[in-house]
Amino acid sequence: MSDIYGIRVSKEGQDVRTCGYNDLIFxxxxxxxxxxxxxxxxxxxxxxxxxxxxxxxxxxxxxPMFLAFTQYADINSxxxxxxxxQFSFSSIxxxxxxxxxxxxxxxxxxxxxxxLSWETDLQNPVDGTDVAYFYYIxxxxxx
Amino acid sequence: xxxxxxxxxxxxxxxxxxxxxxxLVFSSEYPTVTIREKKTVAVTTDAGAGGxxxxxxxxxxxxxxxxxxxxxxxxxxxNWPGAYVSAPQxxxxxxxxxxxxEDFSVYSTANVLTxxxxxYSMEYNIGTEEWDYTYYTKTYNFDVLLLMxxxxxx
Numbered sequence: 001m002s003d004i005y006g007i008r009v010s011k012e013g014q015d016v017r018t019c020g021y022n023d024l025i026f027x028x029x030x031x032x033x034x035x036x037x038x039x040x041x042x043x044x045x046x047x048x049x050x051x052x053x054x055x056x057x058x059x060x061x062x063x064p065m066f067l068a069f070t071q072y073a074d075i076n077s078x079x080x081x082x083x084x085x086q087f088s089f090s091s092i093x094x095x096x097x098x099x100x101x102x103x104x105x106x107x108x109x110x111x112x113x114x115x116l117s118w119e120t121d122l123q124n125p126v127d128g129t130d131v132a133y134f135y136y137i138x139x140x141x142x143x
Numbered sequence: 144x145x146x147x148x149x150x151x152x153x154x155x156x157x158x159x160x161x162x163x164x165x166x167l168v169f170s171s172e173y174p175t176v177t178i179r180e181k182k183t184v185a186v187t188t189d190a191g192a193g194g195x196x197x198x199x200x201x202x203x204x205x206x207x208x209x210x211x212x213x214x215x216x217x218x219x220x221x222n223w224p225g226a227y228v229s230a231p232q233x234x235x236x237x238x239x240x241x242x243x244x245e246d247f248s249v250y251s252t253a254n255v256l257t258x259x260x261x262x263y264s265m266e267y268n269i270g271t272e273e274w275d276y277t278y279y280t281k282t283y284n285f286d287v288l289l290l291m292x293x294x295x296x297x
Contacts, residue, residue, distance in 0.1 A: 009149050009171035021179060022206040022293040026150065026171045030291055033176035033211075063227045065213050065286070088228055090235040092242075104235065108216075108226030115226075142181050142213075142286040 033138055036060050040134035043116075047123050054116040058109075058137045065142075066114055068107040068135035073122050075101045080122070080129050087116065109137070147172075177291040179208065184258040187282045194278030197248075197259035202289055205253055209290040212249040217262060217281045219243050230258075230285060241266030241274070249285065251294070258285040 006028035010016035014023040021027070036058060043052035058064060069084040075091040078101070087107030103120040114137055149171035153159035157166040169175075180202060188196035202208070212230040216223065220236025220243045228234055230247035237243070246261040260283045265274045 007150065020205070021291050022204075022208075024291065025174055027177065027291070030177045030179050033178055033288065033290075065211065065229075065288070067211075067229065086229070088232055088234060090233070092235070106223060106226075108223060108228045110227065140178065140181075140288075142183060142288075 031140065034140055035136050036064060036139040037137045038135065040132065042130050042132050043118060044128055045118055045120060045131050046128040047126055049119065049121045050128055052118045052131070054133065056114040056116070056135065056137070057112060058114060060137065060139060060141075062141045063109050063111055064114075065138045065140070066107070066109050066135060067138075068114065068116060068133065070105050070116070070118070070133040071131045072105065073103045073120055075103060075122075078122055078124060080125075080131070084132075084134075107135075174292050176211075178288050179204070179291040180289040182256070182287050182289065184256065184285045184287060185282055186258050186260045186285060188260050188262050188278075188280055190278045190280040192278075193261070194263045194280075195259070195261040197257055199258075200256045200287075201254055202251070202256055203254050204289070207251050207253055207294040209292045209294045210249060210251060210256070211288040211290070212247075212258070213286045214247050214260075214283050216245055217243075217279070217283070219262070219264065219279065219281075238264055238266055245283075247283070247285070249287065251289075256287060256289065258283075258287070 008016045009026040010019050011023050045052050068087040072085045073080045087105050090104045092102040106117045151159050152169040153162050154166050182200055184198050184200050186196050186198045188194050214230050216226045216234055218224040222237050230249050234245040243264045248259040250257055262279045262281050264277045268275045
């Protein structure tokens with residue numbers, strides 16, 4: 001420890017000078033994951049077939065890591081659920097007659113944007129539905 | 144505050160001694176997402192072995208760390224080739240007569256991180272009225288953030 005400088009905070013009951021990293025709450029020895037941009041929004045998805053996109057610009061110098069979540073539809077019940085699920089996912093019935101009862105939620109990043117897209121063939125509600133989402137785009141590059 | 148220890152930084156305009164939650168920029172009272180190590184792990188799938196492949200990295204932490212991982216999808220899909228996506232997940236893209244599936248897995252033991260991938264397509268064959276499966280050889284680079292926080296103590 002003698003050649004280490006900085007700040008450490010241990011978990012309760014642990015000796016901050018000797019405990020392992022898994023018993024630390026914080027150490028300035030390692031970087032924190034920094035959020036470049038975060039936000040939330042809503043898209044409107046029409047019934048059969050409803051699609052929506054959201055393209056969120058970023059200025060991270062590389063293609064960034066991210067986390068994004070969306071409200072989703074339960075394909076089995078055909079109902080929209082108010083809960084959130086992490087992008088990306090596909091609920092699909094790949095029957096030979098063609099896919100029925102599906103929802104695709106896609107998220108990926110490139111050098112300029114976080115791209116979010118939704119597609120579903122749910123029939124209800126007839127006026128479509130507003131689907132909320134939120135996201136975090138991270139600053140830290142892998143290298 | 145007398146029985147508490149640690150570090151707090153408040154947002155501008157808020158009293159650090161009074162604030163406990165969202166008006167803090169940082170509090171050591173809560174675990175943070177701390178990056179202990181960054182690593183890129185290359186995984187090559189084998190078309191002759193069902194389109195699966197895996198690779199490991201020995202991090203040697205001595206405990207199971209939490210991790211965040213991202214990977215670039217292949218160029219095989221019609222809609223989103225080369226997309227940078229989170230892992231683990233099963234990524235689905237469209238083909239002319241079917242679907243492309245790319246399955247990305249990331250897991251760790253106390254000392255070894257494993258990244259795995261599987262890639263195959265299923266396209267509907269009108270002549271046979273069955274799905275034709277095709278498996279591929281592809282190389283994926285998993286970008287992994289190994290976090291200081293332990294995933295499990297059990």
